[in-house]
Amino acid sequence: MLSRKSEVLQVLRVVDIYKHFGGIKAVNGAEFSVKKGEIVALIGPNGAGKTTVFNCITGFIQIDKGRIFFEGEDITNKRPEKIASMGLARTFQIIRLFPKMTVLENMMIAMRDQYEGLHHVFFSRKKMMEKQKEAEEKAIELLEFVGLEAKEDELAMNLSYGQQKLLEIAKTIATDAEFLMFDEPAAGVNLTMLKKISGLLKKLKEQGKTILFVEHNMEFVMNMADKVVVLDHGDEIAIGTPKQIKGNKKVIDAYLGGVQC
Template sequence: MLLEIKKLEKSFDGIKAVTGCDFAVKENEIAALIGPNGAGKTTVFNLITGLVKPDNGEILFKGELLNGLEPHEISSLGIARTFQLIRLFPELSVMENLLLAKQKQGERLIKNFTKPNFIKKEELSNIDRCLEFLKLVGLEEKRNEFAKNLSYGQQKLLEIARAMSTEADLILLDEPVAGVNPVMRDKIKRIIFDLKKQGKTILFIEHDMKFLMDISDKIIVMDHGEEIAIGTPQEIQNNKQVAEAYLGRKK
């Protein structure tokens, strides 16, 4: 298992957001995390990436315990993410947004003064690499544009490209196709399949049923802070409990 969530719990000021959530994601799997609004999906993402700390339970990545690590430490272990509300660096260019995803020597202050030539070479090779990711999402023409000047759909693509540029093994996407037009949705679908082909593992939150049934290997359904069903798209479609969570119980 690449990612294991065990009896995870988190409350905010007495309100229980996650109440004993258990699930696991296998290597090279596309897994969807679904559930009604307020089910605790984004909180689970925030717990995995260290933005909030769990009260109880364990998060294991490649067998290593993530509890208590800082977001930047977790990122360095190979987990990248996007946000439900896009979080780019608006005042930086598209290319700069991607370059930031790379961990490199040039980000150490002193190296820029002691090894300027090495840093320049490193920067050029990073630009080449990032250009490939930009081509993949079709934004190479926009590379010198400020991120804030992109359209909503392009910003979503850029955020995904940025997560890809970290070359993380596990990529968490928080509603990758929410508010995106059908053409863009197909593009994002292709990108996710591409990532799987490259050996990456994807865990994503999404409400678009058609989209997630199409691409997922596994679906994890959450309600009231815990997982209520885990299975293939077919299994989930036929699960009574899931229908109740979404539509309410029959009287």
């Protein structure tokens, strides 16, 4: 049994989770944890269940067995919006912005406590407007932080791919969540953008955020991660520092096995 103190230190604890789709064992006993202030990379060959694990943690997929704890609280199979509102923000493997809304709106909708109830429209209008102004200012600040301030009135759909990736990251920051999850933050972007994104992640770590990400770009992983969790066939086969993982025979076998088939 873990002591209460260490539970709090661990932002995320995934305990022996299972998810089978028919005959496919997408997640098969994965277990790992993320400590406060850490950057953890989740890697593994294609089909290892990385994205499924993400979806299980964030409540988009109901798990069959196991437990997931966030900041000591059991969040197993809770609704996605409930989990999100506990202070966990994520991006998706494909870009999921609100394409026909402006960059600024995309930011503002990510923020908390925005008086979004219908009753506020009529009964606390003044407060709502004030809050909006505050949110706008904060959104602009964050856009400056990621370098998108010039695009505030542009529709998200008109941004370049790299800019959309940046906006997604900026949105997760706007949620004020302490724990951020990125599904392939570096996929498909050019070198300049890659540097920008890794710089951003480092800055976020400096600010005390905890980060879990899935990525195929090994250089990026080795550079960024404090800890690497390797998944294969839905189960973790190795956990360690990037250095330890590099020389791990099981990991090499898993990747080579993946290439063969």
